[in-house]
Amino acid sequence: MLRPSLLRSDTQRDTHSYYEASVVRPPALPPLHGTQRADVVVVGGGFSGLSAALELTERGRRVVLLEADRIGSGASGRNGGQAIVGYACGMAPFEAQLGREAARQAWALSLQAVDLIEERIQRYRIDCEWRRGYLYVADRPRKARALRQEMESLERDYGFATTWVEGDAVRQYVDSPRYVAAAYEAVSGHLHPLRYALGLARAAQEAGTLLHEHSPVRRLERRGPRVQAHTDAGVVEADFAVVAGNCLLPEYGPGVLPPRLTARIMPVGTYILATEPLSPERAQSLIPCGAAVCDNNVVLDYFRLSADHRLLFGGRVSYTTMTPPRLRATLQQRLQAVFPQLAGVASTHLWGGFVDITMNRAPDFGRVEGNVYYLQGFSGHGVALTGLAGRLVAEAITAQSERFDLYTRLRHQAFPGGPWLRTPVLALGMAWHRLRDALG
Known part of the structure; x- marks a missing residue:
């Protein structure tokens, strides 16, 4: 089990980020206070959450997005800025599990994911050095x-x-x-990822999304057919939830997704x-x-x-x-x-x-109890794929889910070793791969 705040504090990200040093952030958005009602609550203010919020708002839904820290403070604002076609796993898992035709569809979607970045940059006038x-x-x-x-x-x-x-x-x-x-x-x-994240946030706000920073969601609860997202100081009640917290989610909100799902990412x-x-x-x-x-x-x-x-x-x-x-x-x-x-x-x-x-480096998308959608497991290919994921989950909520369901058909496993041993098991396995690389 990770000790409290390990993923937030024990990294160099707060020391001296070039991305943070080269932007002027807008003033912090107010945390959530009290109770709000929405059609959709989005958990996470990175690329996938912002993309989902923007797409849903433009489809006429009332959307509230809750970010635990600042917009783009997670992987979306500090990655290598490389927007790559395809998937970290390659095409083999798609071919083996879904068949060649579905694999071709997944490949075509990955091309669309890169085009979507350029489309949004032009449409919303995002200056991000693309x-x-x-x-x-x-x-x-x-x-x-x-x-x-x-x-x-x-x-x-x-x-x-x-x-x-x-x-x-x-x-x-x-x-x-x-x-x-x-x-x-x-x-x-490639692009400046934090500039792109802030540009998506601005576009979502201008479309009508309500964004709250410093509002970590601690748990999701059912209330009849609706879902409630609980922060330290407020609640959002919505028809649907989109969870896009990735590897920080278990630390900020261990009650947001079932452990069987969070065990599938490291x-x-x-x-x-x-x-x-x-x-x-x-x-x-x-x-x-x-x-x-x-x-x-x-x-x-x-x-x-x-x-x-x-x-x-x-x-x-x-x-x-x-x-x-x-x-x-x-x-x-x-x-x-x-x-x-x-x-x-x-x-x-x-x-x-x-x-x-994820174990097989394939993306892990799905839904829980019908109206809670989750997006995780981008495995280093997230700059492009996260934007596509936000569009696909918006389609699934508002119209049809065929393209989203292509990814839900991929099978995933929890990392071996349970909460105590899975980290050292992974580290040992990667040490073997390092040695193999070094030996040529």
Whole structure:
């Protein structure tokens, strides 16, 4: 069992986030006080909750959104900013569990998820530094073979073409001696995630959503056919609830979802280092294609350039809920292994926090007792998929649920070991994967 406030306090996210430092937040929204009635109550002010609230409000529903901290204070406001097509699990679970036709539908939805980001940015005039382009890289021959097989499978089975390069040609895309092969595609992209979250919140408010910050939901209760969301100082009674609290939910509100559902996700700490601003020419020379970059190791490095020409580099994870020791030095070493030419460049920001993963890395969407919907298990692919999830749950509540139900058909398991042992079991398993990656 996690000790109180572990996921909120034992991370670098409050130390020095580049994203927080590069925005001006609006004044805090008032906490919920007293009783309110709504058609839908949304729990969580990240991408998925904001997306659901915006979509539902625009469909004519009265929506109240309750955020335990500040809008975008969880994974949505501190992630790597990479909006990626597909799923963290790949397409294999969809194919094996749902069949090839349903898998193709799921793939098409993942493409729509990225397009939805661009659609919302344009429609709601969200200044979040959006840019298309994504580069998958491999740092050794075995990984290159696996990456090429994956890209060939996507083109053969899903019609998704990438540009393949290897050897010296890789440096036309990313100027690093580390990588032996790469695949480039122009569909995925990257953005400033906190700016995007705040833009969604503004759009939802302008549409008519009522947003409350510092309003953690402690429990959901049935009241006849309706549901009540209880905070420390108020209650929202609604026909439907959308729960989008992810891995922080059990800590803030252990009575919100049944334990059998929260046991299906685990928190994984992920951390990012930002360099000092580089000259535009030097920054462009690092990633000439301008894409977000990610390798295909189990414990991976991912990085991109910011609009003010910093390198934002993520490459350290924690499966124990504890902040890794010597975090800044470790990330600096990993960064310089990728870009030796940045030796001596200072880092100015270091931050991180927790994302939720499922056992099979597939998203976990569903409903409880008919009118409580939940969205969890984005497993590191949430920047794009969360927005789609919000749209699909709004469809399910207001019109038809066929697209939402595609995901509910995926089967999930609780992590082994129960509340006491599942974290060390996961950490041990990932240590084995790290060793395998290191051995090539």
